[in-house]
Amino acid sequence: MKQIDYWFLVTNESGKAVKKFMYVNRHAPHGTIYPLEGLEVALVGAAFDQDVSMAFIGDGVFQLTKGQDTADLGIKNCAPTYGALGDYEVTKLYVEQESLDERGLELNDLMNLTWEDEEEDWAEKPSIRVVSRAQLSDLLEQQDVILNF
Amino acid sequence: MLHTVNKSPFDSHSLQTCLGLAKAGSDILLIEDAVYAAMSGTAMTSLIESAMSSSTIYVLEPDLRARGIGSEKMISGINLVGYDGFVELAVTNDKVQSWL
Amino acid sequence: MKFSVMVNEGPYTHQAADTAYHFIRAVLDAGHEIFRVFFYHDGVHNGTRMTTPPQDDRHIVDRWSELAHDHDIDLVVCVAAAQRRGILDKDEAKRNGKDGHNIAPGFRISGLGQLIEAGIEADRLLVFGD
Numbered sequence: 001m002k003q004i005d006y007w008f009l010v011t012n013e014s015g016k017a018v019k020k021f022m023y024v025n026r027h028a029p030h031g032t033i034y035p036l037e038g039l040e041v042a043l044v045g046a047a048f049d050q051d052v053s054m055a056f057i058g059d060g061v062f063q064l065t066k067g068q069d070t071a072d073l074g075i076k077n078c079a080p081t082y083g084a085l086g087d088y089e090v091t092k093l094y095v096e097q098e099s100l101d102e103r104g105l106e107l108n109d110l111m112n113l114t115w116e117d118e119e120e121d122w123a124e125k126p127s128i129r130v131v132s133r134a135q136l137s138d139l140l141e142q143q144d145v146i147l148n149f
Numbered sequence: 150m151l152h153t154v155n156k157s158p159f160d161s162h163s164l165q166t167c168l169g170l171a172k173a174g175s176d177i178l179l180i181e182d183a184v185y186a187a188m189s190g191t192a193m194t195s196l197i198e199s200a201m202s203s204s205t206i207y208v209l210e211p212d213l214r215a216r217g218i219g220s221e222k223m224i225s226g227i228n229l230v231g232y233d234g235f236v237e238l239a240v241t242n243d244k245v246q247s248w249l
Numbered sequence: 250m251k252f253s254v255m256v257n258e259g260p261y262t263h264q265a266a267d268t269a270y271h272f273i274r275a276v277l278d279a280g281h282e283i284f285r286v287f288f289y290h291d292g293v294h295n296g297t298r299m300t301t302p303p304q305d306d307r308h309i310v311d312r313w314s315e316l317a318h319d320h321d322i323d324l325v326v327c328v329a330a331a332q333r334r335g336i337l338d339k340d341e342a343k344r345n346g347k348d349g350h351n352i353a354p355g356f357r358i359s360g361l362g363q364l365i366e367a368g369i370e371a372d373r374l375l376v377f378g379d
Binding site for chain 2: 252257271275278373375
Binding site: 019021034040044045050144145147 | 255289290329330333360361362364365366368369374376378
């Protein structure tokens with residue numbers, strides 16, 4: 001078994017080692033419940049003092065597009081709920097560049113999701129971080145727990 | 150990292166997405182319908198053979214047998230494991246990503 | 250080593266519940282521990298005692314109940330996903346004004362926090378789904 005170097009482990013207030021959780025989103029919104037129920041995991045998980053981030057790959061990038069209106073479908077629109085992630089300290093939403101390119105999307109097509117940095121006088125900062133496939137591969141390797149939605 | 154893929158590559162992009170993001174030296178386990186990717190002479194064979202140059206590909210044997218895929222139909226060099234081998238792969242890798 | 254397992258699909262429609270079960274049996278046979286099995290999305294349907302599968306096929310729900318009984322495995326059905334899909338224990342039925350409950354033996358209904366805890370406490374978390 002791989003030896004773990006404990007010196008770099010961050011602990012939370014309870015003194016337990018903090019784990020890196022990444023929620024990988026690969027489904028388009030509304031066609032299935034996976035994005036909505038995945039979002040619920042992210043919001044609940046935020047209360048556990050772990051290092052939480054989300055990745056949007058493939059059709060998952062469509063979850064973040066602007067202008068979603070489900071009124072005529074009569075189903076709950078979870079798009080506005082992404083706006084709450086910053087308040088729950090889920091501030092790292094990694095979006096794969098290649099997935100955007102394949103779908104003809106740019107950063108401007110995505111919702112403006114932000115968080116307020118307490119350490120910089122509550123300055124508003126963007127939560128969406130567009131990364132390359134290679135960078136995302138590195139990020140995945142750094143995680144302790146990875147869930148796919 | 151151990152990556153598991155469960156969907157047929159002819160039906161879903163999961164395997165391609167996994168291979169595009171898996172680092173060299175990964176263990177990749179094909180389970181359920183993904184075992185069809187282990188067949189030789191298909192449109193996916195070169196993708197798997199290319200992945201084999203940098204990662205180790207495993208196939209869950211009970212899923213192969215269920216689907217009637219005999220060793221004569223398989224890409225040479227793919228490793229067969231049972232559920233015990235699946236557990237061993239999960240133990241020896243520091244984490245598992247299940248590509249659904 | 251401690252394992253947690255997440256099951257995202259219901260019995261029979263997808264192979265997920267079967268693969269998860271066989272994996273868990275192999276974990277136990279190898280002398281490792283299962284910290285928790287968490288059922289999410291349609292996976293909550295693994296927790297209804299109302300299934301009557303054909304007699305010549307495996308009984309997936311009973312198999313889970315036996316696993317819980319024989320090996321003291323913690324089977325947790327997510328309350329939010331269960332409410333959407335109609336899986337209830339007595340308390341949930343009473344709380345939501347329903348005239349029946351259907352949770353299978355060995356399962357308990359609880360919140361998503363149990364999934365996060367399953368990831369924190371276990372050495373490995375595997376997900377079986379579609």
